[in-house]
Structure formats: structure tokens, C-alpha cells
Amino acid sequence: DAGVIQSPRHEVTEMGQEVTLRCKPISGHDYLFWYRQTMMRGLELLIYFNNNVPIDDSGMPEDRFSAKMPNASFSTLKIQPSEPRDSAVYFCASRYRGTGELFFGEGSRLTVL
Amino acid sequence: KNEVEQSPQNLTAQEGEFITINCSYSVGISALHWLQQHPGGGIVSLFMLSSGKKKHGRLIATINIQEKHSSLHITASHPRDSAVYICAVRGVQTSGSRLTFGEGTQLTVNP
Numbered sequence A: 001d002a003g004v005i006q007s008p009r010h011e012v013t014e015m016g017q018e019v020t021l022r023c024k025p026i027s028g029h030d031y032l033f034w035y036r037q038t039m040m041r042g043l044e045l046l047i048y049f050n051n052n053v054p055i056d057d058s059g060m061p062e063d064r065f066s067a068k069m070p071n072a073s074f075s076t077l078k079i080q081p082s083e084p085r086d087s088a089v090y091f092c093a094s095r096y097r098g099t100g101e102l103f104f105g106e107g108s109r110l111t112v113l
Numbered sequence B: 001k002n003e004v005e006q007s008p009q010n011l012t013a014q015e016g017e018f019i020t021i022n023c024s025y026s027v028g029i030s031a032l033h034w035l036q037q038h039p040g041g042g043i044v045s046l047f048m049l050s051s052g053k054k055k056h057g058r059l060i061a062t063i064n065i066q067e068k069h070s071s072l073h074i075t076a077s078h079p080r081d082s083a084v085y086i087c088a089v090r091g092v093q094t095s096g097s098r099l100t101f102g103e104g105t106q107l108t109v110n111p
Helices: none
Strands: A005-007 A010-013 A019-024 A031-038 A042-050 A053-056 A065-071 A074-079 A088-095 A102-104 A108-112 B004-007 B010-014 B019-025 B029-037 B043-049 B052-056 B059-064 B069-074 B083-091 B099-101 B105-110
Touching: A005 A088, A010 A019, A019 A088, A019 A108, A031 A074, A042 A065, A042 A074, A042 B099, A053 A065, A074 A088, A102 B029, A102 B043, B004 B083, B010 B019, B019 B029, B019 B083, B019 B105, B029 B069, B043 B052, B043 B059, B043 B069, B069 B083
Parallel strands: A010 A108, B010 B105
Antiparallel strands: A005 A019, A019 A074, A031 A042, A031 A088, A042 A053, A065 A074, A088 A102, A088 A108, B004 B019, B019 B069, B029 B043, B029 B083, B052 B059, B059 B069, B083 B099, B083 B105
């Protein structure tokens, strides 16, 4: 398996633009997580899904952020409109309930100018 | 006080030294993870523990549930071990699979 795949790896955009980050979890994993990492706040959980259903979105900063998981092999995190304070590295991770071990993607580095 | 505290925050060692990174937590947990992140890189899960001890190559992780404490040991350290090591716990009281992260330990191993 290729592991958790995220795209794009880097995104530079201007304030007010829509940003869509994508994630393909490891096949067979039933949990998918979106994390954000900044120097100031470290790693923060934004939202996680179990069997494609959002379970806990209490970490989503505000209504500008939305996440979907239309099927077991794809998830998106959308920011609309983007703001400079959204600049961070966004990680997707997946987990199989049976083992509990987490597998992270390489991250998407977002810069909002 | 953070729920998860790591020490030290920064650690510099010479190649070959034995290294210990500590993690203390204040809540009941169902699992503890040790993660590794190289500069500018992704995050790799090293261990997931709920009790006892695990070993993988030169890395050893231990956990003492009663004392709410875990340690990550690196034997015969090497410059390629230079990275940030993050402790994360899954609490029994928190929502399902939510992890609480420590602030990380920056390890630098000099040749």
C-alpha cells in the first residue's frame, strides 16, 4: 500500500480564495483524521470520521472550514474564504480500529498571503 | 497544566549516546502514541502502547499506567535520529479517538 496520500503538498494562495485539501487513506482503514500543525499551537485535531461519518468536528475553527468524506477512499478539507491565520501544515491520518496504529500523510503546507 | 507534558523540550546528544525522552499525563488513557517528525517532514508513528514495553530496532518505549508516565529510549543514537518526538494520549474520558498531544521534544544528535 502507498500509505496515506495527501495533495497538494504545497499551496500558496491569496486571502479570500477557496482552498481544498485532499486525502486518500490507507485501504481498509475505518478512521480518518484531519490535523493542523502550527508553531504556536502544535498539532490540533480538526475533525475525524469513522466509516465515512463525521464523529467529532469540535476542532474545526469556524464555519469557514468544512470537511467531507464521500466514500471510504477519499476525503476533502475545504477552507472558504481562506485567511492568513490559516497558514499551517495540514495532516491527514488514517487508522484501522483493530490495531489502533495511526498512519500519517506527508502533509499539505498551506500559505495564505 | 497541560494534560500531556514532555521533557526535556530540547535535547542535544553525541552520536552513540543513550537517550531518554519522558512523557507524563494527567488523565486516564486507553493508549499512548510516540510519534517522530523530521524537519520539514511528515509524521511517523513509532509506537502505540497501552501497557508494558515495546521495542523496535534501537527504539524502546515503556509505559507505567499507575504512574501515568511513559519513556522513549534510543540506544546507540545516530544523527539520523535527529527529529521532534511527540507523545500523544487517547483519554478514556475524551471523545472516542481524540488524541491529546505533548509539545514535542526536539532531539539533535551530533556526529
